[in-house]
Amino acid sequence: MSQKLCPQCPSESLTVTPYRQEAVDVCRRCAGMWFEESEINRVISEVDNGEDNADISNSLSQQRSKTLLRCPDCNIKLKRAKLLDNFDLELDACPSCDGVWIGNDEIEKVEHSPRLRQALSEINQKVSVKSWLFQTLVRFPVEYNIKPHRVPIVTWSLVVLNTLFFWAYFGSYSDTEWVFAHFASRPADLAQGNEWWTLLSATFLHGDILHLLGNMYFLLLIGDNLEDVLGRWRYLGIYLVCGIGAGIISTVANWNSEIMSVGASGAIAALFAMYLVWFRFASLSFMFIIYQKKLSPVWYFAIWLVIDNLLAMLLDGQGVDYWAHLGGFAVGLAFGLGLKEWVYQTNPVVRILAQNSVKVNR
Ligand SMILES: [Zn+2]
Numbered sequence: 001m002s003q004k005l006c007p008q009c010p011s012e013s014l015t016v017t018p019y020r021q022e023a024v025d026v027c028r029r030c031a032g033m034w035f036e037e038s039e040i041n042r043v044i045s046e047v048d049n050g051e052d053n054a055d056i057s058n059s060l061s062q063q064r065s066k067t068l069l070r071c072p073d074c075n076i077k078l079k080r081a082k083l084l085d086n087f088d089l090e091l092d093a094c095p096s097c098d099g100v101w102i103g104n105d106e107i108e109k110v111e112h113s114p115r116l117r118q119a120l121s122e123i124n125q126k127v128s129v130k131s132w133l134f135q136t137l138v139r140f141p142v143e144y145n146i147k148p149h150r151v152p153i154v155t156w157s158l159v160v161l162n163t164l165f166f167w168a169y170f171g172s173y174s175d176t177e178w179v180f181a182h183f184a185s186r187p188a189d190l191a192q193g194n195e196w197w198t199l200l201s202a203t204f205l206h207g208d209i210l211h212l213l214g215n216m217y218f219l220l221l222i223g224d225n226l227e228d229v230l231g232r233w234r235y236l237g238i239y240l241v242c243g244i245g246a247g248i249i250s251t252v253a254n255w256n257s258e259i260m261s262v263g264a265s266g267a268i269a270a271l272f273a274m275y276l277v278w279f280r281f282a283s284l285s286f287m288f289i290i291y292q293k294k295l296s297p298v299w300y301f302a303i304w305l306v307i308d309n310l311l312a313m314l315l316d317g318q319g320v321d322y323w324a325h326l327g328g329f330a331v332g333l334a335f336g337l338g339l340k341e342w343v344y345q346t347n348p349v350v351r352i353l354a355q356n357s358v359k360v361n362r
Pocket residue numbers: 006007008009012027028029030031032
């Protein structure tokens with residue numbers, strides 16, 4: 001049998017090399033890999049990517065452009081084809097034998113392509129009459145992001161706990177007063193070193209139903225994806241630490257104030273920050289009067305930070321613990337940046353989507 005030649009490197013022959021369960025022809029100079037059609041289909045099927053019967057020749061786009069590279073098996077010219085819509089990944093495939101030439105930096109994207117295809121269709125959904133009606137009536141944003149693979153048990157439990165606690169006291173004025181007296185955080189007490197537990201307990205209390213609904217909606221919207229990439233216990237730990245961190249910053253900013261503070265807002269503001277660092281390819285819909293537009297998390301939360309917090313604090317400043325929001329956001333940003341590499345290492349699809357190869361339609 002004659003030597004197979006690298007399509008890219010002049011007169012460099014390919015070496016048979018084990019890759020996953022297959023024997024693949026690899027170039028020792030450029031590290032490119034030549035897969036026969038059945039080999040690449042088996043490799044994609046072996047990876048845990050939601051696809052067990054991959055057929056790459058069906059996925060490659062029909063519009064193919066010519067290249068100068070030649071098939072190592074047939075010696076005819078390969079053709080370039082896009083593997084996914086809205087994704088910058090082109091492969092050189094042989095029109096005759098359906099073999100595929102894959103660069104060393106592309107193989108991971110190819111292996112995850114079934115999940116990427118699913119993710120891209122979720123990310124690139126357009127705003128619709130349905131989403132417009134929802135946001136007009138309910139006033140909350142619609143999210144466009146990958147669907148989590150883990151059932152978000154911790155997020156749901158946090159929502160249930162917050163709701164149950166609220167349910168337990170909000171009907172009675174005296175109950176509310178008693179609960180807040182013992183479990184809301186008061187900077188004047190905390191400054192004396194008293195009632196330190198209120199830093200935690202206050203994050204599970206809400207002042208009124210709209211406060212609760214708003215926080216729980218965002219917790220469900222944002223929390224499921226964060227729980228998915230962090231893992232349940234890590235997510236829960238970070239949520240609680242961020243809630244406490246927001247409470248500490250608010251206590252310092254309102255030193256010796258007698259005004260009580262409650263709410264999950266600080267912890268949830270921290271989730272916002274992590275979300276915008278890790279899921280820059282996601283979108284949240286924003287309503288400009290009656291015009292609904294998908295915004296990147298950076299823009300969405302920048303507007304939230306400036307209009308809902310900084311401006312609101314300057315203009316009004318009463319009734320909302322803005323320092324808990326800002327403090328929570330700052331703590332979340334520290335976690336977001338500190339854990340970014342780890343999150344991307346452990347979640348390859350999130351990492352691939354966060355690279356520049358994705359075209360997000362907003
Ligand atoms: Zn080569």
